[in-house]
């Protein structure tokens with residue numbers, strides 16, 4: 001069995017960002033019954049240079065065979081483990097509104113190693129309910145439940161103006177990472193990993209590209 005590290009220190013972030021696509025591509029090939037895949041085939045799919053693929057995969061224990069390439073089954077096993085998708089980490093979500101409840105409904109997160117064990121909110125209409133079988137508690141219960149449930153990842157989906165106070169609460173409890181979906185930039189001790197995610201930033205890039213293309217075409 002391949003052990004997951006969930007601590008792949010020194011691996012460049014662009015490499016980590018490409019790996020889920022390598023994994024998805026390999027899973028597709030596995031379903032079609034393909035046994036081996038070459039770096040050129042992966043590179044064509046990704047629209048990048050084959051040497052980049054070889055370099056990225058060299059951070060893992062995947063070994064290619066001359067002329068046949070990489071074994072697809074090993075790619076799937078090693079990449080999912082390398083990316084930390086095979087070991088479950090527990091998370092708390094704070095802010096069970098529109099976005100928060102969408103994340104609570106996303107069963108796919110579990111396939112990627114994230115188990116949301118509890119949600120928190122302040123709205124009496126939401127507190128005490130279950131969303132996709134995950135209980136929503138009042139934020140005042142955070143400290144006690146954090147102690148009990150020992151989640152190491154905090155997900156923030158509250159209005160931006162409350163993001164810092166929620167981050168402070170999570171940091172005081174001792175989370176190792178915060179996945180911040182708000183547009184606020186939070187400040188936490190350096191040993192806490194913060195990942196900011198925004199659909200709207202990606203949308204702005206799309207708008208910028210299509211509008212620039214349109215202007216160029218005029």
Ligand SMILES: NC(=O)c1ccc[n+]([C@@H]2O[C@H](COP(=O)([O-])OP(=O)(O)OC[C@H]3O[C@@H](n4cnc5c(N)ncnc54)[C@H](O)[C@@H]3O)[C@@H](O)[C@H]2O)c1
Pocket residue numbers: 094095096097098099100120121122123126139156157158159160162166180181182183197198199200
């Ligand atoms: N990253 C993205 O792509 C993306 C997409 C949509 C929304 N957002 C952001 O996510 C956040 C939530 O957006 P939404 O549309 O779900 O809003 P929403 O109003 O539907 O939900 C926010 C929830 O947070 C709760 N809340 C408020 N203060 C709280 C506190 N101190 N502690 C606990 N819960 C609290 C509210 O009761 C509400 O249920 C906003 O910051 C928004 O900008 C980000």
